[in-house]
Amino acid sequence: xxxxxxxxxxxxxxxxxxxxxxxxxxxxxxxxxxxxxxxxxxxxxxxxxxxxxxxxxxxxxxxxxxxxxxxxxxxxxxxxxxxxxxxxxxxxxxxxxxxxxxxxxxxxxxxxxxxxxxxxxxxxxxxxxxxxxxxxxxxxxxxxxxxxxxxxxxxxxxxxxxxxxxxxxxxxxxxxxxxxxxxxxxxxxxxxxxxxxxxxxxxxxxxxxxxxxxxxxxxxxxxxxxxxxxxxxxxxxxxxxxxxxxxxxxxxxxxxxxxxxxxxxxxxxxxxxxxxxxxxxxxxxxxxxxxxxxxxxxxxxxxxxxxxxxxxxxxxxxxxxxxxxxxxxxxxxxxxxxxxxxxxxxxxxxxxxxxxxxxxxxxxxxxxxxxxxxxxxxxxxxxxxxxxxxxxxxxxxxxxxxxxxxxxxxxxxxxxxxxxxxxxxxxxxxxxxxxxxxxxxxxxxxxxxxxxxxxxxxxxxxxxxxxxxxxxxxxxxxxxxxxxxxxxxxxxxxxxxxxxxxxxxxxxxxxxxxxxxxxxxxxxxxxxxxxxxxxxxxxxxxxxxxxxxxxxxxxxxxxxxxxxxxxxxxxxxxxxxxxxxxxxxxxxxxxxxxxxxxxxxxxxxxxxxxxxxxxxxxxxxxxxxxxxxxxxxxxxxxxxxxxxxxxxxxxxxxxxxxxxxxxxxxxxxxxxxxxxxxxxxxxxxxxxxxxxxxxxxxxxxxxxxxxx
Numbered sequence: 228x229x230x231x232x233x234x235x236x237x238x239x240x241x242x243x244x245x246x247x248x249x250x251x252x253x254x255x256x257x258x259x260x261x262x263x264x265x266x267x268x269x270x271x272x273x274x275x276x277x278x279x280x281x282x283x284x285x286x287x288x289x290x291x292x293x294x295x296x297x298x299x300x301x302x303x304x305x306x307x308x309x310x311x312x313x314x315x316x317x318x319x320x321x322x323x324x325x326x327x328x329x330x331x332x333x334x335x336x337x338x339x340x341x342x343x344x345x346x347x348x349x350x351x352x353x354x355x356x357x358x359x360x361x362x363x364x365x366x367x368x369x370x371x372x373x374x375x376x377x378x379x380x381x382x383x384x385x386x387x388x389x390x391x392x393x394x395x396x397x398x399x400x401x402x403x404x405x406x407x408x409x410x411x412x413x414x415x416x417x418x419x420x421x422x423x424x425x426x427x428x429x430x431x432x433x434x435x436x437x438x439x440x441x442x443x444x445x446x447x448x449x450x451x452x453x454x455x456x457x458x459x460x461x462x463x464x465x466x467x468x469x470x471x472x473x474x475x476x477x478x479x480x481x482x483x484x485x486x487x488x489x490x491x492x493x494x495x496x497x498x499x500x501x502x503x504x505x506x507x508x509x510x511x512x513x514x515x516x517x518x519x520x521x522x523x524x525x526x527x528x529x530x531x532x533x534x535x536x537x538x539x540x541x542x543x544x545x546x547x548x549x550x551x552x553x554x555x556x557x558x559x560x561x562x563x564x565x566x567x568x569x570x571x572x573x574x575x576x577x578x579x580x581x582x583x584x585x586x587x588x589x590x591x592x593x594x595x596x597x598x599x600x601x602x603x604x605x606x607x608x609x610x611x612x613x614x615x616x617x618x619x620x621x622x623x624x625x626x627x628x629x630x631x632x633x634x635x636x637x638x639x640x641x642x643x644x645x646x647x648x649x650x651x652x653x654x655x656x657x658x659x660x661x662x663x664x665x666x667x668x669x670x671x672x673x674x675x676x677x678x679x680x681x682x683x684x685x686x687x688x689x690x691x692x693x694x695x696x697x698x699x700x701x702x703x704x705x706x707x708x709x710x711x712x713x714x715x716x717x718x719x720x721x722x723x724x725x726x727x728x729x730x731x732x733x734x735x736x737x738x739x740x741x742x743x744x745x746x747x748x749x750x751x752x753x754x755x756x757x758x759x760x761x762x763x764x765x766x767x768x769x770x771x772x773x774x775x776x777x778x779x780x781x782x783x784x785x786x787x788x789x790x791x792x793x794x795x796x797x798x799x800x801x802x803x804x805x806x807x808x809x810x811x812x813x814x815x816x817x818x819x820x821x822x823x824x825x826x827x828x829x830x831x832x833x834x835x836x837x838x839x840x841x842x843x844x845x846x847x848x849x850x851x852x853x854x855x856x857x858x859x860x861x862x863x864x865x866x867x868x869x870x871x872x873x874x875x876x877x878x879x880x881x882x883x884x885x886x887x888x889x890x891x892x893x894x895x896x897x898x899x900x901x902x903x904x905x906x907x908x909x910x911x912x913x914x915x916x917x918x919x920x921x922x923x924x925x926x927x928x929x930x931x932x933x934x935x
Contacts, residue, residue, distance in 0.1 A: 813900060
């Protein structure tokens with residue numbers, strides 16, 4: 228029996244079938260046999276994985292014919308071979324390493340594979356390596372160096388991060404929802420599929436826009452759609468036959484404490500939300516991107532063809548899941564008429580939000596942040612100096628486009644950023660604590676000033692000009708800056724020179740990018756207001772790290788430890804997830820404290836509690852405990868990752884100085900979380916008040932480390 232009824236899937240576009248399907252079927256079977264993937268040709272010692280009948284039933288040629296309906300026969304053969312290879316890799320890894328839980332063997336197997344993404348590879352030892360050699364040689368010669376790098380990175384990620392899945396299975400650990408979505412992108416392979424879409428369509432996304440938010444979101448939303456759909460269809464096979472833990476339906480069951488049917492429906496709602504995010508990004512963010520980056524007509528056509536290819540993949544992938552023997556699909560509703568309920572249901576995710584609703588004080592949960600906040604002894608000095616600094620920067624006077632003062636000395640004293648800074652950096656000397664406190668004041672002033680002017684007027688053009696000026700106040704040579712137009716620019720020029728002067732040029736580049744990314748993220752918040760759109764929950768979590776200033780925080784701390792900790796350490800999954808877990812704890816904590824201020828008095832749309840309410844169609848009193856549970860799960864993940872650091876240090880051969888610095892970095896992150904909680908309990912920023920014109924409510928949180 229099926230563990231649940233398949234939900235109504237949001238599939239707004241009809242799938243089309245490539246006319247070269249039969250050719251690809253014949254070719255892929257012959258190719259799989261030639262590579263040694265079938266039982267009658269497998270390498271000695273390899274367990275039974277596939278025979279020809281099993282390969283025919285799974286029908287990867289049908290998958291590729293549906294997902295790439297417009298490419299020619301030779302290209303369809305190549306793409307199909309890639310998918311045969313990646314599914315064989317997955318099943319081979321399951322039989323050889325996952326089931327016996329052989330982590331050492333898995334690591335050795337995975338460590339060898341990057342060498343085969345080369346035109347001069349070593350001698351292969353198994354079908355996975357043999358197939359990768361063949362495919363790489365047939366794929367990359369016609370592509371640019373930039374595309375090759377991206378494709379190699381995507382391929383490496385889906386191979387390398389299989390260890391994360393194996394580690395969860397060995398520990399019996401079901402991941403939390405945020406962790407799962409982020410890691411599934413890497414191990415699930417959909418970003419790799421997105422790169423192949425470019426190849427199949429005969430286009431390349433221009434390198435100068437690959438890293439922009441619209442292209443990043445298109446790829447991520449596409450990947451999430453592919454993976455969430457697959458998790459629903461594969462749930463029965465993975466949980467009943469394979470002992471799999473890494474499935475989003477199971478993750479939601481575990482996190483929300485619900486049955487399989489409700490969990491599957493919730494995952495399907497998230498799938499719908501991610502596809503709507505894809506559509507929104509394509510329609511509202513790509514056209515401005517074309518103009519801002521002055522893309523040529525050919526480049527615009529290439530990006531549009533890429534987006535269309537991703538759209539074709541979603542529809543085609545759904546049709547294949549309805550037909551492949553690999554998945555639970557006996558009771559599927561696959562007709563065009565069955566799409567209507569899902570289309571109607573998707574409207575709920577787009578319904579407008581009525582701002583300034585009365586919500587009353589928010590009952591605060593017991594936050595699971597069991598870290599003791601320490602207090603810097605120089606707090607009183609920092610408290611006095613930040614008042615004088617803000618006055619000198621002009622933050623208490625009339626402002627451009629906002630004649631009434633936004634802040635007063637009394638209001639700033641109540642905000643008491645020195646409480647926050649003194650716990651975020653309890654061991655800093657007095658000058659560093661002053662600097663940290665003033666960074667906090669500057670970021671929060673900007674977070675208030677930006678919406679007070681640009682959200683109020685829905686002025687996207689003015690907001691983009693505001694953001695475009697920001698890099699000018701952070702010269703890499705610490706030289707002259709433009710004449711400031713507002714206290715935000717005045718403060719940035721002052722803080723930049725005092726902070727960046729001791730840094731290396733590399734450190735300055737990283738820090739400037741982080742500041743610029745934070746200010747750019749405020750445009751995303753404004754974009755949601757222009758559309759009266761509550762953000763998709765995944766997009767919200769990922770953008771919130773920037774709007775809150777926490778990614779800037781991490782950049783500054785990394786720079787402070789750059790002399791002791793090699794850059795490769797910060798590039799590992801362990802460190803990246805460690806930082807993201809801490810960021811999410813702080814961001815979501817702020818959303819709970821600021822809920823009434825933002826929803827009732829400011830008409831805010833960008834709040835984590837509101838995002839959960841909107842997505843789950845529930846009230847505040849249901850949403851707040853869910854957010855609190857997510858904070859707890861991310862905090863537990865933080866500690867689980869911190870426990871992995873000694874093994875990571877050993878694997879990377881870190882010396883004693885690097886290991887000591889790494890321990891200090893983790894301690895700073897704990898201080899950061901503890902300090903933010905302490906400040907939220909003591910500041911007056913979130914006290915009940917009378918309604919005011921819309922202002923930003925998010926606290927900007929930065930901790931200071933020794934730099935230079």
